[in-house]
Amino acid sequence: MESQIAFAGARSGTGPATWGQSAIWDVVRRLGDDAARYNVAGGLPLDPPLPMDRLGDAIRALLRHHDSLHTTLRFDGDRLEQVAHTAGAIDVHTRASEPGDVVETAYAFYHELAAIPFDAERQLPLRVGAVLAGGRAAYVILSVSHTASDGWGLRNLLADCAALCAGREPGDEQRQQPLEEAAYQVSERGRRADAAARRSWREKLERGPASQFPDRAGRPAADAFPNAVLNSPALALALDRVAAGLAVNQHAVLLAAAAAAAARLGGAPDAVFQIVVNNRFRPGMAGAVNTIAQEGLLHLPGTGGDFAGLVRRSFGAALSAQRHAYYDKLALDRDIAALQAACDHSCFVNDTRGLMPILGYAGPEPEPLDHARSRTTLTWPLEHAPRRNTTFALDAQDAPGSLELAMTADAAVLPRPDMERFLLGIEDLVVTQALQLE
Known part of the structure; x- marks a missing residue:
């Protein structure tokens, strides 16, 4: 089953792509149908399981913390730009499971979601999966386009997701946003x-x-x-x-x-x-x-x-x-x-x-x-x-x-x-x- 989580009020802006975004864009567009193997994905159990509206709130908060999750790329034939969107919707896929089979179901579901490619120009780069037990989300899976995150970013993302699902604010680690990073890269110090x-x-x-x-x-x-x-x-x-x-x-x-x-x-x-x-x-x-x-x-x-x-x-x-x-x-x-x-x-x-x-x-x-x-x-x-x-x-x-x-x-x-x-x-x-x- 598929639905969406709508969000609004996120930071927005347009600017040059970062070095990392440009490098991955260049690789992924050459891969064509094989591009999904560059996705990064992970997940975590939710104990206790959450109602889907609570999970939706956590995902909206996650989007507010990390601009890369609501950023698309735009190529005009000469220059690659990033566009952070203030509003949009994230696809959510669900899979029902018996309480004792949640982890096994999540592992299989994880591979399915990770194998779906992203269109970096037309799609937001986050896809959410939820394994439902008794109608509540017992496991959440985040599949992210590599243009939006690498493996270390995924680890940060999952830690923040765990905190938000538990009703806590994420830690106070420094979180430079992609437009801020691009601004540094074109500065004298960055050059x-x-x-x-x-x-x-x-x-x-x-x-x-x-x-x-x-x-x-x-x-x-x-x-x-x-x-x-x-x-x-x-x-x-x-x-x-x-x-x-x-x-x-x-x-x-x-x-x-x-x-x-x-x-x-x-x-x-x-x-x-x-x-x-x-x-x-x-x-x-x-x-x-x-x-x-x-x-x-x-x-x-x-x-x-x-x-x-x-x-x-x-x-x-x-x-x-x-x-x-x-x-x-x-x-x-x-x-x-x-x-x-x-x-x-x-x-x-x-x-x-x-x-x-x-x-x-x-x-x-x-x-x-x-x-x-x-x-x-x-x-x-x-x-x-x-x-x-x-x-x-x-x-x-x-x-x-x-x-x-x-x-x-x-x-x-x-x-x-x-x-x-x-x-x-x-x-x-x-x-x-x-x-x-x-």
């Missing part, structure tokens, strides 16, 4: 920050290897990109132990392992990855709901040798990438096109753990690593259409009592046996290091 970030990118692009898989360079892309998923309870345990033992974060350990595993396959002495950076450490962005995350360029020289040393160096390299991950991507694309030669930057690593609050998965139970490793699985769930300028994309994501590495790759460069060696190689490097630290 300086953009110039510094793009300069850092250009310098790294001139230093890295021409190809990270030189013996396979220049091959036409495969007709389909396989997707492999490694489910590893042992890797989840070992990442935590290695990070604690070497006094770094888990992200640095994962990046080092991916760099070393790629070097084993391709032989390149340096790794160059585009890593997704949340950018929420910037002023005014801690509690923001907008698409602010962008790719930083990580250049990690010397991927051979001692793994512990590589982990420590990856921590510093990641910090450098994170400092320079807030920029005008369309301008950066022009910079890269103007370079006489740019290194291979077709490999992507995205750590999404903790960004899907609907899942609520418990972490792995402590156990011997060898026993945990015996439960590792590798599956091949699907194939994707070819992805432009991509050798591989690696996502780290939560799983029940485990960690998953989902990898999509150009089979012309990394055929399935090499994808398997790469994923298992990451696990082996981290688990071996954890055992050495015991």
Whole structure:
């Protein structure tokens, strides 16, 4: 069943699109019918369940807090603008459930809603789902266009939704609105920050290897990109132990392992990855709901040798990438096109753990690593259409009592046996290091 929640009195205005909005717009419009896979979605249980009018009030309050939820984009053939609407209506989808089946129903409903694309020019970028038990909303699902929020914004959005549904005001975190962010970006300070970030990118692009898989360079892309998923309870345990033992974060350990595993396959002495950076450490962005995350360029020289040393160096390299991950991507694309030669930057690593609050998965139970490793699985769930300028994309994501590495790759460069060696190689490097630290 579908209905709508009407709202009025929200902040309104028109201005240039933000860097994040422009970058996602550029990606999503190329995807066509496949654009829904860029949606971000999550949900939360409501205890006690709410009457639908109370849920409607909470959603209206959410819209007043976050302008991105009532903002559309407008492209005139030359310039992309954002338009914040003072009034409108949000689609609400409902699904009935028995009280004991609410969570199971919500998980299935979540995937259905997330698979519906948005029209960023003509539709408001929020869709609400409610699982009803006894006529009341027992679970709420928020599906958001990626032009309106990234994964970190979704986490903020769900926290605010939980507070409003419980009758509380959201926390006092800074919440820069998209029009405010755009105003900063066109200011002198914003232009300086953009110039510094793009300069850092250009310098790294001139230093890295021409190809990270030189013996396979220049091959036409495969007709389909396989997707492999490694489910590893042992890797989840070992990442935590290695990070604690070497006094770094888990992200640095994962990046080092991916760099070393790629070097084993391709032989390149340096790794160059585009890593997704949340950018929420910037002023005014801690509690923001907008698409602010962008790719930083990580250049990690010397991927051979001692793994512990590589982990420590990856921590510093990641910090450098994170400092320079807030920029005008369309301008950066022009910079890269103007370079006489740019290194291979077709490999992507995205750590999404903790960004899907609907899942609520418990972490792995402590156990011997060898026993945990015996439960590792590798599956091949699907194939994707070819992805432009991509050798591989690696996502780290939560799983029940485990960690998953989902990898999509150009089979012309990394055929399935090499994808398997790469994923298992990451696990082996981290688990071996954890055992050495015991």
